[in-house]
Amino acid sequence: MPKEQTCGIWKALGTCWNEPGTGSRILDTKSVLTRLVMVSRTIEMVLGEGVPMSFHSLVWKEMRRRPVHSLTALLIVALGVSALVAVESVITSSEQNVASQMQQLGANILILPEGVTLQDYHAADAHGKSLPEEYVTRIMLAQLVGVEELAPKLSVPVEVGGASTMLTGILPRTEFYKKSAWQSVDLLTADLGESAVGRKHEGCGGRSCQIATADKTDIGSYATTRIVHELDMNAALIGADLAKSQHIKQGQTIQILGARLKVAGVLPATGTSDDGRVLAHLHRVQELADTGPIVNVIEVMGCCEEAAGGLVGELDELLPDARVVTIAHIVQTQVTVNRLMNQLSYVIFGILMLIGGASIASVMFANVAERKRELGTLMALGATPSMVSRLILMKASAVGLIGGICGMGLGLAAAFAIGPQLLGVATSVSLNAVIIGMIAALTVALVASYPPARKAAHLDPCLCFQDA
Amino acid sequence: MLRIESIHKDYPRGRSVVRALHPTSMTASKGELIAIVGPSGSGKSTLLSMIGGMLSPTSGRIVFEGKSLYEISVTQRSRLRNDQIGFLFQSFNLVPYLTAVENVQLPMTFYGSDRVSQRNEARRLLEEFGLAGRLDHKPTELSAGQQQRVALARTLAIRPNLILADEPTGNLDPESRDMVIRTLHDLCDEGRTTILVTHDETVSASAHRVLRIREGHTSAASPNRSCGAA
Amino acid sequence: MRYLFCLIAAVSFAPASSIIAGTTEQVETAAESGKYTYVMFYRSNDDATQRMARAVQSHVAEVGDRTTWVTVNVHDRREAPLVKRFDASRIPLPAVFGVAPNGAVTGVFREKVNEEQLHMAILTPMYSDMVKGLQSQRIAVVCMMPDADAPIPTGVKALQQNPAFEGKLHQVRACASDSSEAEFFRRMHVDPDLDAPVVLVFAPPGTHVGTFEATVSGQELAQALHRSGKCNCSKCQRNRRAASGKR
Missing domain, CATH: 3.40.30.10 (Glutaredoxin)
Incomplete structure (x- = not known):
């Protein structure tokens, strides 16, 4: 590319401004429009004027002359693609999130107060209803086959350093060890073959070992296991995001609900709502919030999926006043919702593509009608009918392609903006939606412009004459 | 060079047929300038379109450079037009979104690939027509005379053997008109054949032969004067 | 001790609020004398509480030389140390704990208990x-x-x-x-x-x-x-x- 053109591009982008001492000047708002026009001219220069004109550059030049004509069609295509890409990206992220939850979190059963409907695992404690904490002991003492760990939770809204957040009470493993040790005699009897109490689930490793190992006592393990081994009554764990926004460090003391809690650790980021929470000992939270011995949810870690399936019935029987749901059920609900959203996004995409297609066809028909004399002249000068129809199809492809790219950009921007806000998931790109969106946009543009292209190819070249 | 053998053109209109051009025969030799004259709607443009390979006659043949125009494929005909037939229009028919040099370059881009030489050739032609300072101007930025000079340059860009002109001086001032007539005669002198449709008596008077059309009927092309005497 | 036993047996059928305090000391005393203690926690003097009390009472009557029992209302502030030690406010009640003289919990039974279970809680x-x-x-x-x-x-x-x-x-x-x-x-x-x-x-x-x-x-x-x-x-x-x- 000639040097002057290269510089033209940089100039247009505002990074090669010819001002002494300023290598790269920051764009000011005043000149944004001017720069856009310059970028457009630079592209034109690259495509058409800087190098000798080609047949293909006719399309770009013609589009530049009548930008508004194609804009509506382009906008509709862009909206269709953006709807698809945004929804699909959020769905993909949501599915990945669910999958990673399934993989990372041990809990496979949730016990909720009656009447609580739940679609998000991480919102299991954010419904404002409660269960008596004795349910936890009841489950433990029942020695149900396959129960490995229990994680009751109670969340109350609090302020930390002026920021609103949730204080979540969790019960450390040592509390359970203490209670399950009350049943040592039963368990010994069972293990020595005299009783059915404390049976292991076939194929599972049996109940958790009660010896504190280094991997269990690492406070950061909460991020993946949702269980802490030990937690002092005056200790708090801080989610990664909250620690970052409030500049809270390990060892620091924070004031919550009138009490001073020492930060025992900052949890690694999980990409979930846990990142913005404060965790403390459940009994301390109950005391500070003056709630009495209640919890919002009890997470049950069954030793395996199979055991979890069987446990639901037993838990239902044990806790008739509670709602017992499996994570698989929640995942299924989420998958159903996702599937619905997925179908909806395709319906919206389809409708917008249809409208976009109709719009492209209409724009192209109007374009052909408006350019009759020009197209006739091209034919008189030697362009074949197929060349003329190619001009129309190329223009439509450009509309589809640019619309698709704009839609992809819009969709991804929307997904990255609304994904974490609405659904609390970190968005990742749905490559499928991007590919499908782009291919569909291009196909719709080509199919919709085929009739006008055919019409253009069959134009009477005599139209170029004055008498015609 | 060009032989028209008893062509006529009918257009269907409802259940009846309208004859736009009655059987016509004529020949055009190399370097000849033939004027077609007649009132509006008499069939001049129909004849010119058929000679240009853009409108097939209902019957008859047009043989150009040994090839029967309507017995070859559409693509071959387009290629032949691009190679050997130049058009000049009353309204110039320049592509409005292209610059002068791009308009001249346009017919060369359909089949050619050496774009640099195409551009250089376009520049050279425009410079010859005194438009060196208007190369990158769009048609709307040019006067009528300048536009017709660009159109002339575009016609000549493919070095045609046959030039078909439809009222080429219709929208021009006397000075520009003279320039166009002079150029066409120069082209005749170079051995190119020109057939032009005109209302302008001055223009038709300068042609070698004049073919008159009235309501689709042609009278024999009468010899006018010798070539190059414009 | 017989006096104490009779007193506790009597109050187990009385309204919960009238149950006597001082059970922490009683558990300690029983431990010192090498006896097992059944500590029964309850919230209200309902049917389940009465059934459980009868079962424990009957068992203690049988092996009275080695065991004793106390009842604790979890709402009684005077019993807070014992309630806290067994986290009784957070367990399904009524419940009975078997406590060995060395302080080991040798059994915990919630809501209902039978003779055999209580017997199993007595260890060597x-x-x-x-x-x-x-x-x-x-x-x-x-x-x-x-x-x-x-x-x-x-x-x-x-x-x-x-x-x-x-x-x-x-x-x-x-x-x-x-x-x-x-x-x-x-x-x-x-x-x-x-x-x-x-x-x-x-x-x-x-x-x-x-x-x-x-x-x-x-x-x-x-x-x-x-x-x-x-x-x-x-x-x-x-x-x-x-x-x-x-x-």
Whole structure:
């Protein structure tokens, strides 16, 4: 590319401004429009004027002359693609999130107060209803086959350093060890073959070992296991995001609900709502919030999926006043919702593509009608009918392609903006939606412009004459 | 060079047929300038379109450079037009979104690939027509005379053997008109054949032969004067 | 003591609010005199509470020389230390705890209890010692000896000297010749007619790691512990970390 053109591009982008001492000047708002026009001219220069004109550059030049004509069609295509890409990206992220939850979190059963409907695992404690904490002991003492760990939770809204957040009470493993040790005699009897109490689930490793190992006592393990081994009554764990926004460090003391809690650790980021929470000992939270011995949810870690399936019935029987749901059920609900959203996004995409297609066809028909004399002249000068129809199809492809790219950009921007806000998931790109969106946009543009292209190819070249 | 053998053109209109051009025969030799004259709607443009390979006659043949125009494929005909037939229009028919040099370059881009030489050739032609300072101007930025000079340059860009002109001086001032007539005669002198449709008596008077059309009927092309005497 | 028993038996059928205080001291006193205590927690004097009280009362009446029982209303502030010790406000009530003289909890029964269950909560001194060890989160190494003079198996000694298990073992020694431990032998499925010691290893909260002959080596015991997954030696910790890393 000639040097002057290269510089033209940089100039247009505002990074090669010819001002002494300023290598790269920051764009000011005043000149944004001017720069856009310059970028457009630079592209034109690259495509058409800087190098000798080609047949293909006719399309770009013609589009530049009548930008508004194609804009509506382009906008509709862009909206269709953006709807698809945004929804699909959020769905993909949501599915990945669910999958990673399934993989990372041990809990496979949730016990909720009656009447609580739940679609998000991480919102299991954010419904404002409660269960008596004795349910936890009841489950433990029942020695149900396959129960490995229990994680009751109670969340109350609090302020930390002026920021609103949730204080979540969790019960450390040592509390359970203490209670399950009350049943040592039963368990010994069972293990020595005299009783059915404390049976292991076939194929599972049996109940958790009660010896504190280094991997269990690492406070950061909460991020993946949702269980802490030990937690002092005056200790708090801080989610990664909250620690970052409030500049809270390990060892620091924070004031919550009138009490001073020492930060025992900052949890690694999980990409979930846990990142913005404060965790403390459940009994301390109950005391500070003056709630009495209640919890919002009890997470049950069954030793395996199979055991979890069987446990639901037993838990239902044990806790008739509670709602017992499996994570698989929640995942299924989420998958159903996702599937619905997925179908909806395709319906919206389809409708917008249809409208976009109709719009492209209409724009192209109007374009052909408006350019009759020009197209006739091209034919008189030697362009074949197929060349003329190619001009129309190329223009439509450009509309589809640019619309698709704009839609992809819009969709991804929307997904990255609304994904974490609405659904609390970190968005990742749905490559499928991007590919499908782009291919569909291009196909719709080509199919919709085929009739006008055919019409253009069959134009009477005599139209170029004055008498015609 | 060009032989028209008893062509006529009918257009269907409802259940009846309208004859736009009655059987016509004529020949055009190399370097000849033939004027077609007649009132509006008499069939001049129909004849010119058929000679240009853009409108097939209902019957008859047009043989150009040994090839029967309507017995070859559409693509071959387009290629032949691009190679050997130049058009000049009353309204110039320049592509409005292209610059002068791009308009001249346009017919060369359909089949050619050496774009640099195409551009250089376009520049050279425009410079010859005194438009060196208007190369990158769009048609709307040019006067009528300048536009017709660009159109002339575009016609000549493919070095045609046959030039078909439809009222080429219709929208021009006397000075520009003279320039166009002079150029066409120069082209005749170079051995190119020109057939032009005109209302302008001055223009038709300068042609070698004049073919008159009235309501689709042609009278024999009468010899006018010798070539190059414009 | 008989007076106390009668008093408690009487109040168990009275409205809950009238139950007397001072049970913390009673549990301590019972422990000092080598008796088992059944501590029954309740919220209200409902049918379940009365049924449970009757069952406990009937059992205590049968084995009164070795046991005593107390009732505790979890709402009674004066009983707060006992309620806190057993976290009774957070357990399904009524519930009864069997507490050995050494403080080990030998049984917890919620909502209903029967004679057999209460009976099972009475342990021999060595058995309750072993349970106390398990409840202190240590590995119980039980040596069932033919008589008091028999030497501790060398394998057990070697295991105790293994630095990886330092502070993590709780050794219990029971003699077949000691008639008070006959029940312990029976429950451990060890024939008291022993020629040589038998070693049993348990991990908290109550997992039977294995039963070994006297000739077992320290290494074999360590290996059994490693295999059971209940071991906390540095090697097992490393392996567990590696396994959780892979996961």
